[in-house]
Structures are given as structure tokens and as C-alpha cells.
Amino acid sequence: MAEFTAAVYQNEFLPDGGTDVNAIVTVSCTGAGTAGQTGAGSAGEIIIVDTSGSMGPQTMAAAKQAAQAALAEIVDGTYFAVIAGSDRAMLAYPQVSSGPGMVPMDASSREAASRAIANFHGSGGTAISTWLDLAGTLFASVAEVTQRHAILLTDGENREQPGSLDAAIKRATGYFQCDCRGAGTDWQVDEVRRISQALLGTVDIIPTPDQMQAQFEEIMRASMSRGVADAQLRIWAPQGSQVLFVRQVSPSVEDLTARRTEVNALTGAYPTGAWSDESRDYHVAVRVAAKAIGQEQLAARVQLAVGDQVMAQGLVKATWSGDSGLTARIDQQVAHYTGQTELAAMIQEGLQAKASGDEATATTKLGRAVQLAAETGNDEATSKLRKVVDIDDEKEGTVRLKRAVDKADEMALDTASTKTTRIKK
Amino acid sequence: MSTTTCPACGTAVPPEARFCESCGAALGGAAPAAPTAAEIDELAPISAPTYRTPAAPPPTPVRTCLTCQGPVGEDGYCEVCGAKAPSERDHFREDPAPWVAGVCDRGIRHHRNEDAMALLASATPGERAVLVVLDGVSNSIDSDVGSLAGARAAREALRTPLPRGMGTPEGRSAAVTKVLTDAAVAANEAVIETTDPASSNPASATYAVAVLEGSALAHANIGDSRVYWLPDGAPGRQLSVDDSAAQMQIEAGMSREEAESGPQAHAITRWLGRDAPEIEPRLGALELDAPGWVVVCSDGLWNYASTPEALAAQVTAAGTVVPSELALALVAFANAQGGQDNITVALARFEPAAPATTPTPQEESHG
Numbered sequence: 001m002a003e004f005t006a007a008v009y010q011n012e013f014l015p016d017g018g019t020d021v022n023a024i025v026t027v028s029c030t031g032a033g034t035a036g037q038t039g040a041g042s043a044g045e046i047i048i049v050d051t052s053g054s055m056g057p058q059t060m061a062a063a064k065q066a067a068q069a070a071l072a073e074i075v076d077g078t079y080f081a082v083i084a085g086s087d088r089a090m091l092a093y094p095q096v097s098s099g100p101g102m103v104p105m106d107a108s109s110r111e112a113a114s115r116a117i118a119n120f121h122g123s124g125g126t127a128i129s130t131w132l133d134l135a136g137t138l139f140a141s142v143a144e145v146t147q148r149h150a151i152l153l154t155d156g157e158n159r160e161q162p163g164s165l166d167a168a169i170k171r172a173t174g175y176f177q178c179d180c181r182g183a184g185t186d187w188q189v190d191e192v193r194r195i196s197q198a199l200l201g202t203v204d205i206i207p208t209p210d211q212m213q214a215q216f217e218e219i220m221r222a223s224m225s226r227g228v229a230d231a232q233l234r235i236w237a238p239q240g241s242q243v244l245f246v247r248q249v250s251p252s253v254e255d256l257t258a259r260r261t262e263v264n265a266l267t268g269a270y271p272t273g274a275w276s277d278e279s280r281d282y283h284v285a286v287r288v289a290a291k292a293i294g295q296e297q298l299a300a301r302v303q304l305a306v307g308d309q310v311m312a313q314g315l316v317k318a319t320w321s322g323d324s325g326l327t328a329r330i331d332q333q334v335a336h337y338t339g340q341t342e343l344a345a346m347i348q349e350g351l352q353a354k355a356s357g358d359e360a361t362a363t364t365k366l367g368r369a370v371q372l373a374a375e376t377g378n379d380e381a382t383s384k385l386r387k388v389v390d391i392d393d394e395k396e397g398t399v400r401l402k403r404a405v406d407k408a409d410e411m412a413l414d415t416a417s418t419k420t421t422r423i424k425k
Numbered sequence: 426m427s428t429t430t431c432p433a434c435g436t437a438v439p440p441e442a443r444f445c446e447s448c449g450a451a452l453g454g455a456a457p458a459a460p461t462a463a464e465i466d467e468l469a470p471i472s473a474p475t476y477r478t479p480a481a482p483p484p485t486p487v488r489t490c491l492t493c494q495g496p497v498g499e500d501g502y503c504e505v506c507g508a509k510a511p512s513e514r515d516h517f518r519e520d521p522a523p524w525v526a527g528v529c530d531r532g533i534r535h536h537r538n539e540d541a542m543a544l545l546a547s548a549t550p551g552e553r554a555v556l557v558v559l560d561g562v563s564n565s566i567d568s569d570v571g572s573l574a575g576a577r578a579a580r581e582a583l584r585t586p587l588p589r590g591m592g593t594p595e596g597r598s599a600a601v602t603k604v605l606t607d608a609a610v611a612a613n614e615a616v617i618e619t620t621d622p623a624s625s626n627p628a629s630a631t632y633a634v635a636v637l638e639g640s641a642l643a644h645a646n647i648g649d650s651r652v653y654w655l656p657d658g659a660p661g662r663q664l665s666v667d668d669s670a671a672q673m674q675i676e677a678g679m680s681r682e683e684a685e686s687g688p689q690a691h692a693i694t695r696w697l698g699r700d701a702p703e704i705e706p707r708l709g710a711l712e713l714d715a716p717g718w719v720v721v722c723s724d725g726l727w728n729y730a731s732t733p734e735a736l737a738a739q740v741t742a743a744g745t746v747v748p749s750e751l752a753l754a755l756v757a758f759a760n761a762q763g764g765q766d767n768i769t770v771a772l773a774r775f776e777p778a779a780p781a782t783t784p785t786p787q788e789e790s791h792g
Contacts, residue, residue: 266505294533297502297509315500
């Protein structure tokens with residue numbers, strides 16, 4: 001049985017008249033077990049591979065190999081299906097036209113699916129909304145499947161009416177999770193990130209075909225290790241208060257604020273998806289009414305709930321004090337993740353400005369990103385930024401845009417922008 | 426004499442010794458196991474060595490938020506407004522009958538509540554009430570445990586009606602004196618019982634008691650917790666006389682205001698506890714003949730309203746004749762003034778059986 005713990009990092013002391021309480025809550029899970037093996041329903045995996053005409057022979061060959069390798073990682077007994085996606089979605093395996101659209105994994109179904117993948121050939125356009133919708137239909141066709149996860153590989157820009165993709169994302173949100181990968185450099189980071197963020201997955205670039213298999217194996221292994229099918233972060237805040245924001249800040253920055261669903265008038269639930277043995281950090285900010293010096297109150301109860309059961313709770317407090325030595329300190333964790341959140345925003349905004357030709361803004365934002373990456377010790381971000389800008393002064397954040405930038409490096413910086421590092425002890 | 430030796434230094438020690446006389450090492454074996462909270466509850470009044478276990482709080486079945494009346498969660502905070510609920514030792518209320526109530530509160534500045542209170546009342550209004558208030562001395566060890574044990578012990582000693590003596594006023598007075606003194610002695614023993622015999626700074630507490638039986642009010646005090654009689658719309662009186670440096674200065678001619686704000690204002694000259702001088706409470710009695718309030722309180726309240734006039738003004742300002750509401754209002758008043766000390770207020774509402782005939786109450790004796 002999975003166990004959760006919650007730890008709170010904050011400076012609970014507010015100055016006279018202070019109202020805003022910030023805290024980092026670390027939620028850790030142990031004993032998660034294996035997806036679909038914990039007696040709480042079955043797991044379902046769907047592999048979605050772009051088979052549009054834009055997939056070159058090399059990429060297609062690598063994609064087939066990667067999809068087949070992913071099959072090998074799916075634990076026997078897990079329901080699965082394979083979708084070939086172009087301007088429409090085709091169920092490549094199991095080859096049925098009605099009834100359950102997923103079958104349990106075993107040696108023979110793995111072999112049959114592998115053969116179906118070997119027959120992929122590229123043709124047609126790219127209509128990702130149809131891929132997502134078919135995945136949703138397949139998951140729904142097997143009632144036992146309660147933990148739903150998909151891998152989506154694409155190599156190109158979505159070619160659909162504006163709005164169709166967003167509508168499909170909306171239909172899938174809260175129903176299945178999806179990790180997305182882009183092959184090469186002809187796909188749109190923004191577009192694919194919209195899918196992965198809404199569907200509680202990750203996004204990354206696979207710049208060359210030879211890296212594809214390892215990535216697919218890793219994604220599928222990670223998914224199979226998530227023995228807790230679904231969990232919610234619940235936040236109680238006192239009457240009359242305002243939850244300013246709720247963000248996951250580790251392992252990556254995901255703003256959950258707008259994804260609140262009401263549990264009761266004072267408690268909201270935010271989706272967190274499935275859990276393996278892992279630890280995630282959340283940044284919670286609550287605005288409360290100021291109280292007299294010496295008073296203490298609870299600013300938030302942060303809970304991790306599986307179904308209706310609260311598995312762990314962290315208390316975020318507020319104590320008003322006249323001692324500026326206490327109130328002036330900013331908690332190290334809060335400061336660190338505030339910096340990391342701004343880092344993600346600066347990278348994304350800087351790259352957007354660069355793409356639209358606004359070099360001045362791009363230079364300022366990416367300079368600030370360099371500064372923040374150095375301050376918060378995010379070496380991965382620093383090394384990725386170095387491929388896009390020449391750094392004159394890391395501390396001051398003075399940079400120059402590189403004249404010749406590898407598109408893949410720029411996309412890698414973009415997709416990795418939300419990845420955070422934990423505080424260095 | 427046993428031949429047990431200290432494991433640290435080898436000196437022979439008595440088998441029941443808890444510390445080695447020679448080297449001071451703790452000798453674990455002889456110490457009794459710490460009682461659980463449930464055991465202490467059963468033992469009430471506390472007789473276990475509670476210097477190692479906090480006092481069991483008085484039972485208050487339903488925990489509601491003191492700020493918004495919402496339910497208090499298992500984590501100790503209100504589930505509606507988030508206010509921190511004080512522990513059941515830091516704030517508790519007793520209302521044994523609709524005409525008698527008390528509130529014992531940590532206040533704002535102190536980190537724990539060393540005041541204690543124990544009340545008793547018959548269901549019939551005016552029949553019989555016992556109000557006990559102890560104020561644990563904050564620079565002594567475990568005085569929060571001692572004061573609560575002492576208050577409960579005194580209440581037990583006063584559970585039966587006061588004796589009538591031989592029927593004469595003198596006889597009755599002597600008999601009442603003995604009971605009130607015995608109750609103080611019982612409280613003192615309970616305080617000492619909770620004190621670690623090795624403590625260099627044993628728990629100590631003040632003592633103030635009022636017993637109202639019909640119209641007869643008897644009171645006793647040691648230290649500076651007080652008993653007041655505040656008749657409605659007539660001048661009130663402080664019935665107790667403090668055992669304090671301030672009181673001595675007042676008797677020497679200093680004004681009350683000056684004495685009670687001086688550096689020695691809170692130094693008490695008598696108290697309960699292992700290092701207390703003889704237990705001889707100051708005693709008094711009064712025949713009540715007008716509707717009003719019997720108030721027993723700690724200095725956490727009277728610091729902000731010392732004279733009977735000032736205290737009566739706060740009673741009037743509270744605008745309620747419900748004892749539980751008035752006690753809360755007086756505690757809230759003291760907290761609003763700064764809550765520098767623990768605050769305890771115990772009240773009994775007196776209504777004369779027949780209309781009063783004389784406006785001035787008659788004092789019988791004053792010990």
C-alpha cells in the first residue's frame with residue numbers, strides 16, 4: 001500500500017499588517033508498486049505514433065523500433081493499444097472495429113502488435129485532435145482500465161482548423177495522461193506543450209532518431225512504476241482568504257491554479273495524476289486577513305488525497321510578529337522555487353521574443369534567465385542557455401544573442417525550461 | 426540498608442533512590458512508569474508524579490473555535506477560519522450550573538496557562554457554589570500542573586456543605602475557618618505531590634476560594650488572587666486582602682495605584698507549594714442581601730481593573746447577565762488590554778430570595 005508524507009517549508013512569520021503566506025510543500029510517495037497491479041483496477045497504455053507523410057524513412061524506422069521497445073516495457077496484463085496517426089487516427093493494434101479496443105499484454109499480443117508496428121508507412125497529414133479522441137474512445141471501451149496513459153510521438157506541426165486541437169485536449173483532460181515527444185525540429189514546442197501540460201505529462205525533443213528508443217523505454221518504464229493511479233492535491237484555505245496560486249515546482253513547473261475543482265467551499269482539489277515512488281514540490285500562496293501581532297492561524301491545509309482518502313497533510317501557518325529579524329527572512333525553498341519559476345517564464349518569453357524578431361526583449365529576458373539559472377544553481381538550464389546566447393556576465397545577466405543557433409538547441413532549451421532543480425544543500 | 430550501588434560511580438545508594446547522592450547520576454530503576462493521560466484522569470484529583478507528564482486537561486467534549494464557533498480540526502486549528510485553537514489546558518471553561526461559570530485562559534504574552542480553576546454548583550440557583558482559583562507562579566517549575574491539581578483538591582475538600590458548628594455565629598465561624606483552611610492545606614498537598622522532590626524551584630501557586638451557600642458567602646485567599654462582591658448598581662468591595670508587597674505598601678500608606686504599578690507589585694509574600702510558609706489563608710464572610718456577582722479572579726484580570734469600581738464598570742460594559750458570557754467578556758477585556766498574564770475569572774450570580782431590606786451588607790468577620 002502506497003504511503004504519502006508531506007513536509008512544509010516556509011517562514012510563517014508575517015510583519016504587522018502582512019497578508020501573503022508562501023510555502024513549499026514536498027509530497028513524497030513510497031510503496032507505490034506497479035501500475036495496474038495494486039488491486040485498484042487495471043492500467044492501460046496507448047502508444048501513438050505519427051505516421052504522416054512528413055516522417056522521413058530514417059525517423060520512421062527509428063519510431064517503429066522505439067514503439068516496439070516500448071511494448072517490451074509494458075508489464076504483462078496491462079491493457080494496451082497502438083494508434084497510427086496522420087490526418088486521421090487509425091487503430092493499428094488490436095485490429096478491431098467494435099467492442100473493446102484494448103487487449104491485455106502477453107507474449108502473443110506483444111508479438112502481434114510488434115508486427116502491426118512494422119507495417120507503418122508514412123502518408124497523409126497531421127491531425128492530432130483525431131489521435132487524442134481515438135485514444136479516449138479506446139480507453140473508454142475497457143471498463144476495467146482505471147489508470148490511463150499514452151505516449152505521443154509527432155514530427156510536425158498540427159494541420160487542423162484552429163481550435164480543434166484545444167477542443168480535443170479539453171475532452172482528454174482529466175481522463176488520461178499523455179507524455180509527448182517531438183522528433184526533429186519541424187514541430188511546434190508551444191503546441192505540443194499544451195497537450196502535455198493539460199494531460200499531466202512531459203514534453204521533450206528527440207533531435208536525432210538514434211535517441212528515440214531510449215526515450216520511449218524510459219517513458220514507459222516510468223509509467224509502469226506509477227502504482228498509484230490518480231491522486232489530488234487538496235488545499236483548504238480559511239474563510240475570507242484567497243488562494244493566490246498553486247504550482248507544482250519540482251520536478252517541473254506546472255501552474256495548477258486554474259485547475260481547481262471544488263471539494264467544499266473552503267477546499268479545492270488540483271489534479272496530480274499518477275504517482276510512483278517519488279517526491280514532488282508544490283508552491284502554495286495564500287492571502288489571509290492580517291491579525292494582531294502575536295496571533296497565530298492556519299493559512300492552508302495542503303493534503304494529498306487518493307479518491308476520498310486524505311493520505312498526507314501539511315500545515316501552512318501564519319504568525320504575526322513585531323520582530324523584523326523573524327519576518328524579514330524569506331524561506332530558502334520559497335526563494336529558490338520563486339527563482340526557478342521566473343527562470344521558466346524568462347526562457348519561454350525570451351525565445352518567443354527572439355522568434356518574433358524582438359531582439360532587445362529577447363536579450364533582456366534570456367539575460368535574466370542566465371542570471372536566475374546561476375543564482376538557483378540550475379546547471380542544466382545554464383548549459384542549454386549557453387547554446388543560444390553568449391554570456392558576458394552571468395551575475396549581471398548580460399548576454400548577446402548568438403548569430404547562428406542550432407534550431408534543436410533552441411527547442412531543447414524551450415522544452416526543458418520548466419524543469420527545475422532542487423535546492424542545493 | 427541495601428547494598429545497591431550507583432552504576433556510574435560505585436557509591437552505595439538506597440534502593441529507592443532516584444539520583445546518586447555522590448555523583449548525581451539518575452538511577453532509572455526506581456522511578457515509577459509515567460502514567461498515561463487516561464490514568465491521570467481516573468486518579469483525579471491528580472496524585473501521580475505529574476512533573477514528568479503534563480496535567481490531564483479538564484474534559485471539554487466539543488471543541489469549537491473561540492473566534493468563529495466553527496469546528497476545530499484534529500490538527501488543532503479551526504476548520505472554518507483557521508484560528509489556532511488553544512490547548513485544553515491553555516483555555517478551558519466550566520459552567521457547572523446556569524448561574525455559575527468560569528473561564529481560565531493563557532492570555533497573550535505567556536507561553537502556557539499556569540492559572541487553574543475548579544468550580545462546583547448545585548442546579549438550584551443560589552443554593553450552593555464553590556469557586557476555586559489558583560495562579561501558578563510562573564518562575565517555578567511545572568506550576569501549571571501543580572495549580573490544576575491544587576484547584577481540584579480544594580474543590581474536593583469543599584464538596585460537602587460548610588458546617589453549621591454549634592449553631593451560634595461564633596461556632597459557625599470557627600467551623601468554617603477550619604474547613605476553608607483544610608481546603609487550602611489539601612490544595613497545598615496536591616501542589617507538593619506534583620512537584621519533583623529534586624526540584625530546585627518547586628511549583629507554587631496562589632489560592633482564592635469563595636463558597637456561596639444561600640446568602641452566606643465565605644471566602645479565603647493566599648497570595649494575590651482575589652474575591653470581589655459586586656452588587657448591581659451599588660458600590661462593590663474587594664473582600665480578599667492580598668499577600669503581596671503591594672498590599673504591604675498600601676498598608677504603609679502608599680496609594681493603590683502607585684503600589685500596584687511599582688516594581689514589586691507582583692511579588693507575593695505567601696503561597697502554596699513545597700517551599701511555602703505556613704498555610705494560613707486570610708478568611709472572611711459576608712451575608713449577601715442584594716443581587717450581584719461574586720467574582721474570584723487571578724491578577725491577569727485585576728491588573729486591568731483593580732478597584733471594585735473599575736471591575737464593576739467592566740461587568741456593566743459586558744452587557745450580559747449570563748455568567749458564562751460575562752466570564753468570557755471579562756477575559757476578552759483583559760486580553761484586549763494586552764493579556765500580559767494568564768487570566769482566570771470565576772463567577773456566581775446571586776439573587777436574594779426576598780427583596781432586600783437594608784442597602785448595606787453586614788460583615789460578620791474578617792480573618
